[in-house]
Amino acid sequence: MQRSTTITITGAGGQIGYALLFRIAAGDMLGADRPVRLRLLEIPQGVRAAEGAALELQDCAFPLLESVDVTVSADEAFDGAEIGMLVGARPRGPGMERADLLAANAGIFGPQGAAIAAGAASGFRAVVVGNPANTNALIAASAADGVPADRFTALTRLDHNRAVGQLVEVLGVGADEIADVIIWGNHSATQFPDVAHAHLADGTTVSAALADRLGGTEAAIAWLDDVFIPRVAKRGAEIIEVRGSSSVASAANAAIEHVRDEQLGTHRGWTSAALVSRGEYGVPEGIVCSFPVVSRGDGAGYRVIEDLAFDARGRALFDASVAELVAERDAVRALGVL
Ligand code: NAD
Ligand code: LMR
Numbered sequence: 001m002q003r004s005t006t007i008t009i010t011g012a013g014g015q016i017g018y019a020l021l022f023r024i025a026a027g028d029m030l031g032a033d034r035p036v037r038l039r040l041l042e043i044p045q046g047v048r049a050a051e052g053a054a055l056e057l058q059d060c061a062f063p064l065l066e067s068v069d070v071t072v073s074a075d076e077a078f079d080g081a082e083i084g085m086l087v088g089a090r091p092r093g094p095g096m097e098r099a100d101l102l103a104a105n106a107g108i109f110g111p112q113g114a115a116i117a118a119g120a121a122s123g124f125r126a127v128v129v130g131n132p133a134n135t136n137a138l139i140a141a142s143a144a145d146g147v148p149a150d151r152f153t154a155l156t157r158l159d160h161n162r163a164v165g166q167l168v169e170v171l172g173v174g175a176d177e178i179a180d181v182i183i184w185g186n187h188s189a190t191q192f193p194d195v196a197h198a199h200l201a202d203g204t205t206v207s208a209a210l211a212d213r214l215g216g217t218e219a220a221i222a223w224l225d226d227v228f229i230p231r232v233a234k235r236g237a238e239i240i241e242v243r244g245s246s247s248v249a250s251a252a253n254a255a256i257e258h259v260r261d262e263q264l265g266t267h268r269g270w271t272s273a274a275l276v277s278r279g280e281y282g283v284p285e286g287i288v289c290s291f292p293v294v295s296r297g298d299g300a301g302y303r304v305i306e307d308l309a310f311d312a313r314g315r316a317l318f319d320a321s322v323a324e325l326v327a328e329r330d331a332v333r334a335l336g337v338l
Contacts (some may be wrong), residue, residue, distance in 0.1 A: 004035035004066050006121070008081040011088020012040035012070070013049030015245070016129060019252035020085065023054055025062040029256045030263060032064070037071050040070045041077035041088065049280045074115035077191025079141065082121045083263070085141065085255055087114060088146050099331055102135065106337040109136045113143025113152075121146070125301055127273075128154045129251065134274050135289040135328040141276060141288070142338050149286070149299060152263070154274035156290035158247065158254035159183040162235045163193040166228055174260025176268075177201040182292045182308075183232075183272035186328075191290065192317040193232040195224065197308055213325070265297025273302050280304045281318070287325045307311070 007024060011017050017040070024027065024036060038057070042050040047070060054068045071077050078084065090104035109128070116124060128137035133154040141152035157172065163181045166172070177200050182190040198206035212221035231238075239247045261271055270292040277283040280291060293302035310318065332338055 002031075002034045005030060005083060006039065006081050007083045007248070008039040008041060008077045008164060008276070008328045009084065009085045009087060010041040010074075010077070011041045011046070011086075011130060012038075012053065013046035013051075014088065015248040015250050016087050017050070018053055019249045020255060021057060021223075023252065023256055023305060025057055025060065027064050029260050034051065035064045035066045036152055037067045038065070039077045039081060040068065041074060042070065042072060043088070044072055046088070047072055055151075055242060059193040074112050075119060076111070077144065078115045079119035081116070081119070081122055082124055083174055084112075084116065084120070084124065084126035085129065085259065086126055086136070087129045087255070091127055098328075099335070102195045102328065103130070103335050103337075105130070105132070105136050106139050108138040108334060109338060110143040111146075113140035114145070116140070117144040117147050122241070123299060125259075125262065126153070127150050127255060128152065128249070128253050129219070130327060131187070134290070134325055135332060137274065137288040138276070138329060139322050139332060139337060140285070143219075152276065152288070153290050153302065154187060154290075155255055155258055155273065156187050156274050158192065158251050158257040159191055159232060159235075159290070160272035161250070161257070162243060163195070163228070163232045164227040165196070166231060167198070169208070171191070171200075171213055172208075173200060179269035180292070181206075181272070182270070183290045184318040186325050187274065187290065187291055188321070188322040188324060189233045189237070191233050192314065194314055194316060194318075195228075196311070197292075200244045229232060229276075233323055248270045248315060261297075262295050262302055263297065264295075266294045270294050270305050275302055278304075280306055283322050284326060287329060289322060289325055 016313040040050040046050045059262040067239045137154040141149040181198045195206045211217045277287045293307040
């Protein structure tokens with residue numbers, strides 16, 4: 001057995017929290033030989049649900065689960081934490097403008113960033129799931145004085161997996177045969193799901209496989225533009241429409257895969273995650289933007305794959321999503337948060 005790892009999950013009494021906790025405790029995230037200590041952070045309205053989940057975790061008698069603590073104190077929750085999964089966020093309410101949403105979330109992610117700076121372990125890393133995930137990660141990173149900004153990432157693995165899922169359906173291949181899909185930009189409808197570098201296990205490019213399957217290059221381009229990109233980018237809204245509430249199990253699964261790959265290493269090419277930009281691909285520094293990333297699993301976290309080429313259409317789509325991220329950053333700045 002390895003030493004145990006302390007993981008703080010915010011919003012643990014909510015839907016995604018409930019879908020996350022049992023898989024983490026079962027070893028799905030960090031492996032079957034790494035015990036975990038779980039810290040569940042909630043607000044008073046959500047604390048009973050988190051306490052109920054803690055009772056059920058006890059009833060599972062997971063061999064890897066060393067302890068579960070439920071708290072409403074961010075300082076307690078992050079004290080000594082090594083991994084943070086920041087799920088709890090303020091959803092958009094009726095009549096709420098984007099500035100109101102950003103202000104409400106600044107009131108959550110700012111104090112959590114400060115609590116991380118005050119007490120988290122030196123190797124701490126966080127993934128932000130709560131929306132608007134990229135900008136919430138930016139707020140938390142900015143508030144975490146003394147913690148390197150690259151310790152904060154935001155989840156676009158769900159978008160990445162959604163893109164792979166769409167290709168699986170059309171190409172009739174297994175998900176593990178498709179590599180090097182990319183989500184660029186924001187976890188929002190402006191994101192750019194890109195298959196220009198994607199390929200199958202036998203080396204065939206996804207573009208060639210689509211042309212073969214759909215009856216030529218023009219048909220493949222039309223499918224990418226008219227079906228694939230909008231379907232992936234708007235899948236969150238489609239799930240809300242069909243299910244009546246936003247994605248839960250697929251989001252929890254993606255968050256687990258994001259942390260697993262960051263901690264243990266990526267295999268078979270890259271994945272997608274939103275990282276604090278260091279100016280890669282001309283993205284303004286400091287913006288939390290989705291890129292193709294790899295991890296060696298050595299504690300250094302994700303690093304951006306650089307120098308990939310775009311065509312003009314792809315570059316314009318990416319730039320539009322980056323412009324949205326810049327507008328979100330500026331709106332938060334105008335609130336005096338950054
Ligand atoms: P939910 O409403 O079921 O749960 C959210 C929980 O967060 C609630 O229990 C609430 O009490 C708690 N919470 C609110 N403020 C908190 C705070 N300050 N500290 C601790 N806990 C707090 O929502 P959900 O379905 O679990 O979704 C959670 C978030 O994840 C939402 O913002 C949703 O939009 C987002 N989401 C993101 C992705 C992604 O891919 N990035 C995908 C799906 C959902
Ligand atoms: C999702 O992608 O499923 C979530 O971010 C929910 C949403 O609002 O799109």
